[in-house]
Structure formats: structure tokens, C-alpha cells
Amino acid sequence: MTAPERLSGWTRLTTGTADVDIIGRRRTWYIGFAVLIVICLLSLVFRGFNLGIDFTGGSQIQLPANGAAGVISTQQVEQVYQGVIGTPPEVTQAVGSGEAASIVLQSEPLTAEQLIPLRDALFTQLQPLGPDGAPSAASISDSQVSGTWGGEVTTQALIALAVFIVLVTIFLAVYFERAMAAAALVALVNDIVVTAGVYSIIGLEVTPATVIGLLTILGFSLYDTVVVFDKVRENARGLLKLTRRSYPEAANLALNQTLMRSLNTSLIAILPVLGLLVIGVGLLGVGTLADLALVQLVGMITGVISSLLLATPLLVDIKLRDVRFRDQARRVAARRARATPDGDAPAPDTLATVSSSPPTSSASRPTGKTGRSRR
Template identity: 60%
Template sequence: MAQSKGNVFHRLYVGNGAFDIVGKRKRWYVLFGLILLVCIGSIVFRGFNLGIDFTGGTRIQMSAQSASGEISSEAVKDSFTKALNEEPTSIQVVGTGQAATIQIRSETLDTAKITELKNGLNNDLKPNGGIDNISDSAVSASWGGEITTKALIALGVFFLAVAIFLALYFEWSMAVAALVAVLHDVIITAGIYSLVGFEVSPATVIGLLTILGFSLYDTVVVFDKVKENTRGLLGLTRRTYAEAANLAVNQTLMRSINTSLIALLPVLGLLAIGVGLLGVGTLKDLALVQLTGMAIGALSSIYIATPVAVDLKMRDPRYQAQAARVRARRDNLARKSGGEVVSGGDIVESTDDEAVQAELRREKALTAASGVPARTGKASDARRRPTGKKHR
């Protein structure tokens, strides 16, 4: 029975602080720092596979059906290369059945090359409708540039609004930590796109903006629990700020996992159905960035946001002094019990919320009765004993 209570799933659901996430924050900094360096290096040296909307070019569209059956992307690529002696930028099949179309994107082609390409596609593939059903359009790079500019402006406004809100609702340390986590999500998501070579389209930019809200939402939930656990902490000697924050992460850990899984299921469905069955390229671009960003956002809310908030908070001398009182109390208890003195990071005390609230009430009652700040040391042990009872 004791063994079943100690397994991972039990500790996840109980949320009793058994996972020392905040205490081991340095290893998370190193791990995610290395990932960030790889992503930044890829963005700087490898760059992005920008779509036609950002680079400009020509888009050719034709039916994906012919008299002999469905036209494959490989056949289109071979016909394109044969006609122009160069390869297309991308080929996408959009839709299903008789309504399916093939979209070919390439560098900007002049009128002569477009005519030559249409004739080649018609002769090699014989799509439904013939050459009259093969359309072309020019795409300007300025439109993609406008989308990018507006996205960057929206990103800046988002960061500013988030910083103001969190600073007012929580405190400046949590606001900075949340922005660090969100920025971390954006860089890693962009870096993965650069590493893998996914095509960046306007849908990708839009998807990148949508993941910011998800990352922030999960972080705010954890911070709200941190705020609850650390209320009145300076007058207590039960646990340090880092331990109270770690408890908050544990208490919301199962919720974060469940929320992330539930949120990722529709995105996976969008990716599988929209791309696998319907063949819609725009849905693929949107689903890929959301899948990557939401997964990274869930991890950053657990391993980055709260640890950074703790490091910033522990710069405050008041919380440093409170941590020293916690260690002194534990050393005192260890000496009395004849046990070994252990560090605060290695202690997992009772994390029952009712016990925490009961201790808060006792602290407030004693403070009000004595008219002095919350007690520390041996004198407090004497006052803690209830009056009216004899002690042996």
C-alpha cells in the first residue's frame, strides 16, 4: 500500500510537492538554455524557409484529376522541371476528390515561361479542363512584409499589456518571469521551424501569435497558486518562498498536463484531418506552429516561469532573512530530535492546504495577542503552548 502511494501518478494527482522542480531550477536553465542557443543559431545562420507570400513569385493552380486518374505531386514536379529546367518552390494538393486542386509555387516567372509551363503541364498530365483550367497569379512580397510588420507590432503591444497586467495583479518579478517564458516559447518555436525547414506562411505568423495566449494562460494559473501559497509567508517559518512556489507548481502540475493534452488533441485532429484527408496546406501551417508552440508553452510555464520568478523574488532581503529563519528552525528541530540537519531543498513537509491555513491563523492570533512581530527561536516555542494546560 505504501508503495502504491509513492508512485509517480499518485504524486502527480496529490500534488504534495514531491517533485522538486524549483529546487533543481539550475539544471532546467542549462537544458533550455542549450535548446535556445541551438534555435538562435539556426535562425541566424540557417534562416527560414519563407513562403511565396514573403519572397514573391508565381502561383499556378490546376485540377488534381485527369482522364487517367489522380495526378501526383511527383508527376507535377517532373513536368515542371522538364518544361522550365528548374524545380518549383513548393507543390500542395488542396481538397479531395473531384474538387481537389494542385497549387504550384515558384519564383517569379515571365509571360513566356508561364505559357511554356502551362503547355508542358497540359501535354504531360492532361488535367481535367485542359489548358484553359490551368490558372496563374503573381504574388507580391510586399503583402507578406506587411503581415510580418503588423505581427511584430502586435507582439510588442502584447508584451507591454502583459507586463502591465501582471505587475498590477501579481508583482513585477512575476511579470518579468512570464515575459521571459513567453519570449522563450516564441524563440524555440521559430527555431524549430528553422531547423526542420517548415515553410513560413502568413498562417504560420498568425499561429505564432495564438500560442502566446496559451503559454501566458498556463503561467498565470501557476502564479495565482504561488500567490496563494506565499500569502503571509514573511511571518512564517514553515517553508521558504522557493518551497512554497515549488508546492504551487506541484499542485497545478496535473492540471497543466491535462490542459495541455486536451488542448493539443484538436490541433492534432486539425493536422491529421486538415492535411491528411483534406490536404489543405494552410491548415498544415497553422496546426504545425500551434502544436509546437503549445507543447513548448506548457513546459515553460512549469520549468521556466516559476523558477525565474523565485530567483527574482529571492533578491529581496526580506525573503532571504525569512529563508534563514526557516533553516534555523529546522536546525533547531533536528538538534532536539537528534536527527541530521538537512537543507530546505531536501525537505518535503506536509503540504496540506488546511495545515497551512491553520498555521497562518495561529501566527496571526499570537501576533495580535503579543503585539509584536511573528516569533522566531526558542521563545516562540514557549508561547506556542496553549495556556490553561499543564505540561509534563
């Protein structure tokens, strides 16, 4: 391909005049999403989540990462803990950087008889520095977390999710139609399952910040879907009375018209999240910012992909279950066949998209020669 041709193709993409066949390849997208969903569900069932201390309950100990003898490592803290308690801690991680760096240790609930000698051993062997730069036992803090609180957070999150889905369903059904509402909800459920599955597969710790981040991506996921559906509705207005294009072609045109907008909007939304992730992990260590940013990053990427490759193709298949749209597509194909001289190149995938819809009786199938030409 020459440089002018590449430039022409890019110009068509940015101006919404591209001709990317997304709807015609919808079976490929379905297979890809189905495989991904199955993998995520298997991981959720057999592997589950790596729940944080806020959900399981336990003890948390935090001490400065700077000691009298130099920087204190997580391995040193684990050795001291295992020497006193007899078992290794569940989680040991470094948080922050520079003078504000600290080490957080999480374990099963510890009694006062266990915490007192553990604090003494950490101070005696590691000599963590206090705010004044001198070794201080007061710089070692501990807290007990009840699993009941995490259960309450989970319950409230599920209630919020249910209310959100109900309200969104009502809005989509009123603003658009039931077919669009159904396709958008399927894409939304896909985003939730895939995001949760990624956390399960990788084994990332689930914290309250993760739950909050999961709830925040739902609106973004639907935003892109609504933009595309609004364009589909505009292109399909009065379609049943016309023979210019079929519903699959109208939907594919809408996807091409909004493709760059979807990608640009997603990129602009993802960049700040990447910034949060870099700050959360690179500067502050694994913590609330990192948990919140990571779940949003995964959800946003999943959301934009599902709005383009899942929601709209599903809408097309739902609409093609209506005999009126199948008949209209056949009228489009018949008109093109009459206007196509023998030997011309095939037309767009009007016949192909109709053939992928639910089968009809032989009496309703068009007869005669059906050549296709590109207009």
C-alpha cells in the first residue's frame, strides 16, 4: 500500500467515512467474547478472589521502612514475624517512597499476647526510625479489622449495582427501545464479569477501593454504547420503507461514524487513570490509588471493546429476529440484484448479514439470481 493510500484510509477513519466491516464479522467477536467469559467464570468459580483484610478480617501492622541500620526490607519483617508467631504473614508489602516509605504487614487476627511480643521483636531487631530520626517503638502501629465491615461493604455494593442496573434498564428502554436495552445490558454484564475475572486470574487483592472502582466503570461502559446506539437509531430512521441499505449496514455505518470518537474518548479517559496507576504504584506503593486505578483501567478497556464489538452486533441479531427487518434486507438485496450487471463485483454484505439471522421457511426466501455490487 502506498503512502497516499494509507493517508486516505486514515482520513476516512478520522472523518467517520471508513468502511470497516464490524457487523459482518460478528460471529468472530461472539466466539472471542464467549471464550473470554468462560475463562473468567471458571477462574471465579475455582480460583475465586484474593480478598483483602477489609473483607476477611485480621491484624495489620505498619512500621517505617527506614531503620537505624539502613533500609528495612519486607523479608526482614517476615522473618521477625515468623520467629514470634510461628507462621508467615499473609501479606507483606512496601508502601510509599523516601522518608515516607513504610512496610505494611497483614495477617490473621492476633491476640494481645501475640501483638505485644511481636512489636517488641520488630523494634529490637529492626530499630525503625521515628519522625525525629531516632529509633522509636511508637513508630510501629497495629490495628484490628473486623470482617463484618467488609461484609457490609460488599452488601452495599451489590445493592448499588442492582439499583444501577434497574435504573439503566428503564432509561434505555424509554430513551431507545427494548432491543437496545437488552444488548446494552449484555455488554454491561460482560464488562463486570471480565473485570472481575481479570482480578481472579491474576490474583490481585480485592479491597473496598476495588469495589468502588468497579462501580465507577459502569457509567463509562454504558456511555460509549449509548453514543453508538444513538447513531444507529439515526441511521435506521424510516429504514423499513426504504431499500437503500439494510439494518446491519445501517448499524455498521454507525459504528464507522463513531469509531474514532469512541477510541479518542477512551484514550483521553484512560490517560488520567494511567497517571493514577503510575503514582499509586511507582510513588506511593500498592495502595488505595493503585487499586482504584487498576480496576478502572481494566473496566474502561473492556467497556470500549464491548460497546463496539458486542453491544451493536447483538442489537443487529436481535433486530433481525423481526421478520420486517429480514424482509426489508431482502428487498435491498433484490433491488441491487436488478441493478447489477453480470460480472460486476459483489455488493456489501446485505445477503451475508441476513443469512446469519434465524432461518426462515423456504416460502419466504427470495428466488432468482442475486448478484451483488458495491455502490
